[in-house]
Amino acid sequence: MREISFRDALREAMTDEMRRDERVFLIGEEVAEYDGAYKVSKGMLAQFGPKRVIDTPISESGFAGLGIGAAMMGLRPIVEFMSWSFSLVAADPILNNAPKMLYMSGGQFGCPIVFRGNDGAGGQLGSTHSWCVESLYANVPGLKIIIPSTPYSAKGLLTQAIQDDDPVFCLESERMLALTGDVPEESYTIPIGSADIVRPGSDCTIVSFGRPVHFCLEAAEALAKEGIDCEVIDGRSIKPLDIETFSASVRKTNYCVVVDQSWAFASVGSEVAAELHRLCFDDLDNHVHRVHSDEVPAPYAQNLEQEMLPNARKICEAVRSATYNA
Amino acid sequence: MTIDITMPRLSDTMEKGTVIKWHVGPGDEVTAGDVIADIETDKATMEMQSFDDGILSSIVVDEGVSVDIGTVLAVLAEEGEEVAATPASAGSEPIAAATEPPATDEPHRITPVARRLAEQYGVDVATLRGSGPSGRVIKRDVLAAAKTTDEVRAAVPPSAQRESPPEVTPTPVPVPAASIPATRVDPAPQALAHNDRRAPVTSMRQTIARRLVESKQEIPHYQVSMVFAMDAMMAMRQQLNVELADQGVKLSVNDLLVRACAVAMHRNPLMNASWDEDAIVYHGDVNIGIAVALPEDRGGGLVVPVIHAANTKSLRVISAEARVLSEKARTRGLSIEEMEGATFTISNLGMFGVDAFTAIINPPNSAILAVGASIQKPVVREGELAVGWEMNATLSNDHRVVDGATAARYLATLKELIEHPAAILV
Numbered sequence: 001m002r003e004i005s006f007r008d009a010l011r012e013a014m015t016d017e018m019r020r021d022e023r024v025f026l027i028g029e030e031v032a033e034y035d036g037a038y039k040v041s042k043g044m045l046a047q048f049g050p051k052r053v054i055d056t057p058i059s060e061s062g063f064a065g066l067g068i069g070a071a072m073m074g075l076r077p078i079v080e081f082m083s084w085s086f087s088l089v090a091a092d093p094i095l096n097n098a099p100k101m102l103y104m105s106g107g108q109f110g111c112p113i114v115f116r117g118n119d120g121a122g123g124q125l126g127s128t129h130s131w132c133v134e135s136l137y138a139n140v141p142g143l144k145i146i147i148p149s150t151p152y153s154a155k156g157l158l159t160q161a162i163q164d165d166d167p168v169f170c171l172e173s174e175r176m177l178a179l180t181g182d183v184p185e186e187s188y189t190i191p192i193g194s195a196d197i198v199r200p201g202s203d204c205t206i207v208s209f210g211r212p213v214h215f216c217l218e219a220a221e222a223l224a225k226e227g228i229d230c231e232v233i234d235g236r237s238i239k240p241l242d243i244e245t246f247s248a249s250v251r252k253t254n255y256c257v258v259v260d261q262s263w264a265f266a267s268v269g270s271e272v273a274a275e276l277h278r279l280c281f282d283d284l285d286n287h288v289h290r291v292h293s294d295e296v297p298a299p300y301a302q303n304l305e306q307e308m309l310p311n312a313r314k315i316c317e318a319v320r321s322a323t324y325n326a
Numbered sequence: 327m328t329i330d331i332t333m334p335r336l337s338d339t340m341e342k343g344t345v346i347k348w349h350v351g352p353g354d355e356v357t358a359g360d361v362i363a364d365i366e367t368d369k370a371t372m373e374m375q376s377f378d379d380g381i382l383s384s385i386v387v388d389e390g391v392s393v394d395i396g397t398v399l400a401v402l403a404e405e406g407e408e409v410a411a412t413p414a415s416a417g418s419e420p421i422a423a424a425t426e427p428p429a430t431d432e433p434h435r436i437t438p439v440a441r442r443l444a445e446q447y448g449v450d451v452a453t454l455r456g457s458g459p460s461g462r463v464i465k466r467d468v469l470a471a472a473k474t475t476d477e478v479r480a481a482v483p484p485s486a487q488r489e490s491p492p493e494v495t496p497t498p499v500p501v502p503a504a505s506i507p508a509t510r511v512d513p514a515p516q517a518l519a520h521n522d523r524r525a526p527v528t529s530m531r532q533t534i535a536r537r538l539v540e541s542k543q544e545i546p547h548y549q550v551s552m553v554f555a556m557d558a559m560m561a562m563r564q565q566l567n568v569e570l571a572d573q574g575v576k577l578s579v580n581d582l583l584v585r586a587c588a589v590a591m592h593r594n595p596l597m598n599a600s601w602d603e604d605a606i607v608y609h610g611d612v613n614i615g616i617a618v619a620l621p622e623d624r625g626g627g628l629v630v631p632v633i634h635a636a637n638t639k640s641l642r643v644i645s646a647e648a649r650v651l652s653e654k655a656r657t658r659g660l661s662i663e664e665m666e667g668a669t670f671t672i673s674n675l676g677m678f679g680v681d682a683f684t685a686i687i688n689p690p691n692s693a694i695l696a697v698g699a700s701i702q703k704p705v706v707r708e709g710e711l712a713v714g715w716e717m718n719a720t721l722s723n724d725h726r727v728v729d730g731a732t733a734a735r736y737l738a739t740l741k742e743l744i745e746h747p748a749a750i751l752v
Contacts, residue, residue, distance in 0.1 A: 254439045254465055285437045285465040286458075324458055324466070 001182040007040045009151035009183050010116075010172065013158035014041070014078060016187040018048055021076060024162055025052040027063055028080030028117075037082045038118065038177055064090035064115070068098050071113040076162060081117030084171060085131040098167040099142030114161045116170035119147070120211060120261050121309055123175060127297030130305075134209065135262035137169055138239050138271070144192050145238040147171040147210040151181040153236050156190030164192065171238075173211040195242035197249065201231035204319050205249040207272055208259035209235040212291075212310045216259050219315035228323060238268050246272065247279040254285040257318045259310050264292040289322040291315050329378050329402040333365070333387075335395050336374075337662050340367045344392040344529055345399060346625065354382045356402060363399070364659060368533050370629065371659035380404045391455060392529065436463040447472035453526050530627045541689050545601075546725040549684050552737040555707075556700045556715035559747045570642075579700060579717075580616065580674050581645040585750045587695060588612045588636035588644075590739040591670060597736045598669050600690040601726045607690075612637040615668030615688060616648060618655045629655050630688060632668045641751065672697060682718040692727040693736075696720045717744075 004012070018024045025048075026041060032055040035042040045053040056063040060081060067077035081087045087094060094115060101111040121130040138145055144166055148154040154172070161168035198213065199220050206216045213234045220230040231249050235242060250256045256276055260269030273288040294308045320326045333343045346364040350356055361373045362382070380402035387399045436444070436451055440463050444451045449471045456463035518524060527535070556579075563577050591598045591612040600607045615630040631651035633644055654660055670692075673685045676699035685696035698718040705714035719740070723733045743750050 282438045282442050285439045324464055 001184060003180045004151055004183045005177065006148075006151045006154050006172070006179045006181075007038065007042075007177040009155040009181075010040050010158055011042065011044065012183070013155045013162065013187075015044060015047065017076075017159060017162040018044075018052060020187070021162075023074065023076040024078065025054065025070075025075065026078045026080060027054040027056060027067060029056055029058060029082050031055060031080050036080070038174060040177070041080070060086050060090035061093060065093040065097070067113050067115075068093050068101070068111060071098075071111045071167075072101060072109040076112050076114075078114045078116060078162060081115060083122070083125075083129055083131070083174075084117050084119040084133045085125075085129045087115065087117070087133065088131065094167075094169075095137065095140050095143075099140050102166075103142060110165050111167045112165045113167045114158070114164075114170055115167070116158070116161075116172060118174040118177075119171035120173050120175075121298050121305055122173075124300055124302055124305060125298075126300045130298035132262040132293065133169075134171060134238050135260070135267040135269075138268055139266070142167070143239065144168040145171065146192055146236065147238055148236060149176070149210050149213040149234050151179065151183045153190055153196065153234070155183050156188050157192065157236060159187055160189035160192055163189065168192065171210060176211055176214075190236065193237045193240035193242055195236055195245040196234045197231060197245070198234045199230065199232040201229040201253070203229045203253055204231070204255040204257060204323050205246065205253045206230050206232045206257050206259060206315065206319065207235060207246050207249075208232070208310075209238055209268065210261065212259045212261050215310055215312045216315055218312040219319065222312060222316055223319055226320075226325070228319060228325060230319060235272075241272065241275070243272070243275045243279065247276060250276055250280045250288075251283045254283055255319075255322045256280075256284075256288045257291060257315065257322050258288060259291045259315055259318075261293055261310055263295050264290060265295070267292060286322050286324065289318045291318045328383060329380060329404070330398045331362070331376065331400045331402055333393050333395050333397045333399055334374060336365060336367045336372050337369050339369070340395065342392050342394055342529070343367050345387050345389050346371055347389055348385060348400075350382050352382055352384050356380055356382055366529050366625075367662075368529055369662055370665055371530070371625075372661060373658060376402070378402055378404075388461070390452065390526075392453075434463070435460060437465065440465050440468045443468045443472070450524055450526050528625050528627065530625060530629075534627060537689060538686050541687050545687050545689065547687060547722050548725055548730065548733075549720050549722050550730065550733045550737055551682065551718060551720040552741055554717045554719060554741055554744045555705065556717045556744065559744050560700065560715050562747045566641075575642055575645065577641060577645050578648075579676070580672070580697075581641060581648055582747065582750065583672060583674070583695075583697060583744075584614050584616065584633060584636055584644050584648065585639075585641050586740055586743040586747070587670060587672060588614055588633075588639075589750050590736055590743055592637040593739050594732065594736045596732050597693060597728060599692050599727050600669070601692065601724055602690075606727055609669045611635040611667075611669070613667045613669045615665075615671040615691070616652065617671060617673040617685075617688075618652045621656055629660055629665060630668060630671060631655055631660055631664050632666065634667060671695070676700060676717070682720060684720050685722050687722050687724055692724040693733070694722050696722065 014026060030037045031041045032045040032053045064079055067079040070077045098111045098113055101109050120132045134145060146157040146161055146168060148157045158170055161170055199217060208216045216232045220232050223230050231253060233246060233249060258269040258272045260267055262268060269290045269292055273290055276288050291310045291314050296308060299305050299308055344366040346366045348363050350362045356362060356376045357379050358376055360376050362376050363374045365372050365374045383401045383403040385400045387393050443465060449468050451463055454463050454467050454471055457467055458464040559582055563582060566577055598609045598612055613632050613634045614636040615632045617628055617630050619628050620626055633647050636644055651664060668691060671688045671694040673694060674697040675683060676697055679699050681698040681701060683696050685694045687694050700715050700717040702713060702715055705712055705716060707714060721733055721737055
């Protein structure tokens with residue numbers, strides 16, 4: 001199978017769907033003339049023209065609301081946030097309108113829209129531009145959240161998201177856009193809410209989402225040398241959660257570490273841990289351990305930023321502690 | 327400097343000991359000579375004294391836990407010293423996790439999966455020392471214990487057999503040795519009904535089990551019974567107790583029997599002997615052991631305190647010794663010396679109304695007398711029907727040492743002494 005980059009996989013999902021369904025269009029800052037701030041939409045303006053690949057002013061609240069209105073009227077917008085950090089100024093449309101529209105309109109208006117962009121620390125972008133929004137947004141009913149960690153899942157999940165009738169938030173990472181991997185040329189979908197066991201193992205389950213999955217794999221390799229055989233699960237979706245896959249694994253290993261790049265309090269990680277304690281109570285040999293970003297705004301200094309985020313060392317420590325090998 | 331209080335060697339054959347009861351808790355002041363714990367050995371429950379002064383900093387081994395000699399049981403901090411939260415030895419050796427202080431006042435901690443696996447594999451978690459934090463029993467403790475008894479696997483329900491067999495988590499990190507049940511008392515545990523319970527076997531119960539199985543399997547037992555007219559002895563006992571009441575003397579029937587048995591032994595020295603494979607050892611002193619049942623709250627069981635050289639001791643001395651020993655056995659526990667050296671044993675169930683029974687010989691004795699109750703009943707005395715006191719006693723003998731005629735002669739002597747008891751007074 002051919003290898004392509006994460007950003008190319010995202011683009012393929014969008015272009016495939018735009019060819020297949022003329023209701024689909026892309027809107028966002030610099031997505032058209034500049035080929036995208038991160039070149040995800042490179043060549044799309046030339047391919048689909050300015051009616052379907054639309055540059056906007058720096059006005060997230062405005063173009064997010066525009067997208068929602070278009071979705072309510074039957075189109076299938078893809079709204080790109082250069083960074084999910086910038087979505088905070090569009091909190092009202094994306095949290096207060098999109099996920100509630102179907103409910104508030106008594107079923108008259110759905111909102112089949114995709115919001116996508118870079119999530120998490122991009123590398124020395126400072127605290128205001130390094131948001132991990134998953135725990136904030138996952139709290140809201142009515143929306144779906146996907147968080148691919150590989151080019152393969154990026155294409156499959158984004159394709160599914162564009163076809164989905166509900167608002168879907170696609171959390172990407174600037175740090176992974178150049179990551180390459182096997183991706184089929186033909187179009188395919190990955191169901192939202194289905195996790196992937198990316199490394200089978202028997203001694204401890206590690207559940208993660210998005211970019212930290214790679215840190216988990218790195219940690220698993222190191223721990224394997226110590227004789228601890230970890231099973232790493234890429235959640236792929238945050239809402240809905242594939243808790244069945246997680247719990248089946250924990251029933252096998254009896255130990256679990258959840259790695260979530262958001263802050264610990266009221267987070268995706270705490271939700272996963274709570275659900276695993278409920279579902280696997282009689283199978284646990286220790287409480288579910290969690291690795292999160294430290295509870296500070298993201299530092300600018302590179303060394304501090306690396307230390308603040310989940311990393312392989314922290315994950316190794318958590319697994320050793322969880323399995324009583326500390 | 328903290329001082330480690332370790333499991334002492336309390337008898338020559340002792341390898342492990344069990345803390346039956348702590349008399350002190352963390353924070354208590356301890357003075358050298360204070361009794362700080364009761365320790366159960368293979369032979370007895372004994373008091374453990376502190377050799378030092380200080381403040382008890384932590385208890386490392388919980389009540390009911392059996393550990394090897396030398397294991398740190400508790401940590402003493404010297405005066406003015408910060409009371410440490412962990413024992414001095416923690417971290418100094420690879421089994422540090424095993425010496426982590428289990429919380430003393432807290433219930434037995436066990437993880438959910440460890441509890442479930444323990445049920446599946448029939449592991450008695452009360453016998454395990456948890457290697458997790460605060461002594462928490464974790465999965466590997468249960469699997470390690472399950473692995474020690476291969477037979478257990480046969481008893482695992484089919485649903486559990488589909489899962490992986492009990493293997494210790496294959497990590498290279500040193501796995502603290504889980505404490506392993508001392509004996510395979512029940513290698514294939516019975517399935518427990520809802521209201522059944524499995525009680526771990528105390529080391530005293532194990533000793534009883536081992537010695538009596540040995541005795542019953544190795545010693546060719548036979549029994550000889552006789553009925554004794556007790557009228558004279560009962561009358562004498564009453565008379566002595568009335569006359570000596572102001573001196574604190576209160577003779578029991580058993581005291582009189584100890585004396586009578588000792589005198590009868592002295593007159594039949596072939597009875598006072600032990601089998602020693604290629605020889606028979608004839609004992610000089612007549613040391614009479616008295617079986618004493620222990621109260622359930624001290625773990626039950628029975629011990630056999632010994633009245634040494636009972637043939638040379640007066641009734642008054644025997645009575646006083648017997649009272650002290652049985653009281654001590656029931657409350658504080660006997661020392662090894664107080665239980666060693668019996669050459670003959672009396673087991674009396676008369677106080678329970680038992681009229682006759684047989685007893686198992688207490689090795690290395692060659693005989694044991696099983697004594698029933700003295701009962702008032704119709705009897706024939708000098709050709710006339712009368713109301714009299716009678717007592718049945720059954721002598722179990724080791725046929726390797728004592729032949730039937732010897733045993734019969736001994737009982738005849740005993741009958742003579744019991745029915746004409748003035749002879750035991752001098």
